[in-house]
Amino acid sequence: MSDFDVDLFVIGGGSGGVRAARIAAGHGAKVMIAEEYRFGGTCVIRGCVPKKLFVYASRFTDEFEDAAGYGWSLAKASFDWPTLVRNKDAEIARLERIYRTNLERAGVELVDSRAVIEDPHTVRLLKTGARVRARTILVATGGYPVKEPAIPGVDLAITSNEAFHLEELPRRIIVVGAGYIAVEFAGIFAGLGVQTTLVHRGDKLLRGFDEDLREGLTEAYARRGIKLALSRTITRIDRGGEELVATLDDGSRLAADQIMIATGRRPNTANLGLEAAGVRMNGNGAVFVDGASRSSVPSIYAVGDVTDRVNLTPVAIREGHAFADSLFGGRPTSVDHSLIPTAVFSTPEIGTVGLTESEARERCDVVVYRSAFRTMKATLSGRDERMMMKILVDGASDKVVGVHILGEGAAEMIQLVGIAVTMGATKADFDRTMALHPTAAEELVTMRTPLPRA
Known part of the structure; x- marks a missing residue:
């Protein structure tokens, strides 16, 4: 008879923990996951998903103004904040239900309780006081916003x-x-x-x-x-x-x-019992892990923002998936943190992948291609907003080492560009790609003249 109640106990029902739990269960592991608030974590409940909904809402102001240049006459628009919040909350509730349903379908046992670690193989549920013995424990508790500096008021x-x-x-x-x-x-x-x-x-x-x-x-x-x-x-x-x-x-x-x-944000590790179990952390509370997401205690792993490696939702998901495949699927998998497309949903938004220009100059004989232009949409709207695109190329190998975009649709573009850069595309590969006209993105494959060398 096994000395353990479960093969895997996951603390934290956010993106990384949920993915790890589902994949591990799919590999046949007996899995339990505990979440003290709501399943979905920072991203779904109070992060990127509701934020993106708010971003969409905020951009309608521009759309209403721009419409006049295209012949539309609109009544004065009005905005109702409670309606936005109410509709956002309904969508978040829907997504949380999906998270729960997917976990249950995968055969994962869900526990609505805070869980703390008592030793390398024991987790205590604070809601009931019950103790669970786990062969492996995964910490995926994410991070939380901090009010710094600690000034008066x-x-x-x-x-x-x-x-x-x-x-x-x-x-x-x-x-x-x-x-x-x-x-x-x-x-x-x-x-x-x-x-x-x-x-x-x-x-x-x-x-x-x-x-x-x-x-x-x-x-x-x-x-x-x-x-x-x-x-x-x-x-x-x-x-x-x-x-x-x-x-x-x-x-x-x-x-x-x-x-x-x-x-800033800090890893959410306070009062989890990590210190008592012997888990090594840095001064910020982040769990030290190796390339396999294993902590200093062999039976305890950690993924996502709690490790303070790269604090992005897709990274946490990839780390959780790799952990489960490696430990329960017999497929050792590592996560490459060196090349990650990312976006800032400002207005105008930013999409970026690879090295910055200053980083590239330290590593190679960089060739810089840059273009700034007024988008086609702005010609009739009259909006004073320009787009900037920048491609960084290793002069020796012709390999594209960085792409940076500022302007409408930058995030969508950089996801696709990220595929090419991850595959090791060269500037010649970009140049021989047929342009799609008229689009802003065609500028990425039509820039031919580099900036003068610094």
């Missing part, structure tokens, strides 16, 4: 979690940060007509992205009416009547109805 601010459930749309908002979340929510609120100020300690948005993308988005946001308080930090937040007042490091004060802190 920071508790008056919200994070992205609360932004999805505001009872009313603020007239004015201050967003603090310049990463994915800050940039995307600034674009969302501005598109919905909110007076938006973005405060960031640096001089450009999106640290770590290609410089042309950073500069292009910074300029585009300024044109869209988003007030950029760059090279500034908030030193305190006070309540003044019905409004909040942020004091900046230069002594200036900004008033708003809401202040949203989007300066």
Whole structure:
């Protein structure tokens, strides 16, 4: 008789944990998964899915304005925030039901409870006090937003979690940060007509992205009416009547109805029992894992944001799938984190894959192709918004090592471009691909003249 109740116990019902549980069960493993909140995790419940719905809502403002140039006369549009939130909530509830159903169909046992680790093979369910013995434990608890720095009054601010459930749309908002979340929510609120100020300690948005993308988005946001308080930090937040007042490091004060802190996230590992089980973590709380997602304790693994490797939903899913195939499917699988297409759903949006120009210059004799142009749609709409495309090529091998796009449809384009770059396409491969006209994407295969060498 086995000493274990289950072959695999998964802590966390987000994207990575759910994928691992389903695949492991499909390989014949007996699997149990515990989730203390709602199945779907950050992405589905309070992350990329509801955020993208909000992005769609925010872009209708542009569409209504652009319609006039194409002969449409529209009555003055109005927006109702509660309707958007209500419809978003209904969609999230639908998706959670699908997650549960798919797990049950796969034969996974679902537990609605917080679970903590007592030793390398024992998990305790806090809801009932029951203990489960597992041959293998997978930690997939994701991350959570933090309000940093810990300035006076920071508790008056919200994070992205609360932004999805505001009872009313603020007239004015201050967003603090310049990463994915800050940039995307600034674009969302501005598109919905909110007076938006973005405060960031640096001089450009999106640290770590290609410089042309950073500069292009910074300029585009300024044109869209988003007030950029760059090279500034908030030193305190006070309540003044019905409004909040942020004091900046230069002594200036900004008033708003809401202040949203989007300066970072931390791995969700507190009080999980990891330390007691001997699992090694870094100072940020991330679980150290090897290439097979195994922690310092042989029976405990971790995938997704809780490892703080690459904090993106598709990466967590791939890691969870690889873990299950390797451990239960007899197919050792590793995840390559070196080449990951990604998007920022700002307006205009960003799509990027591969090396930035500065990274490429450190690794090869890079040849740069870049084009900036007004899209066809803008010729009649009159909108002052340009598109930028950039291809980075290794001069020695002709291999495309990076592609960066700023503009409408950038995310959809970069997913497809990512296939070519992952396959090792060369600039000659791009050049011999027939253009599809008229599209913005055809520029990717028609750029022939490189920029002068630096």
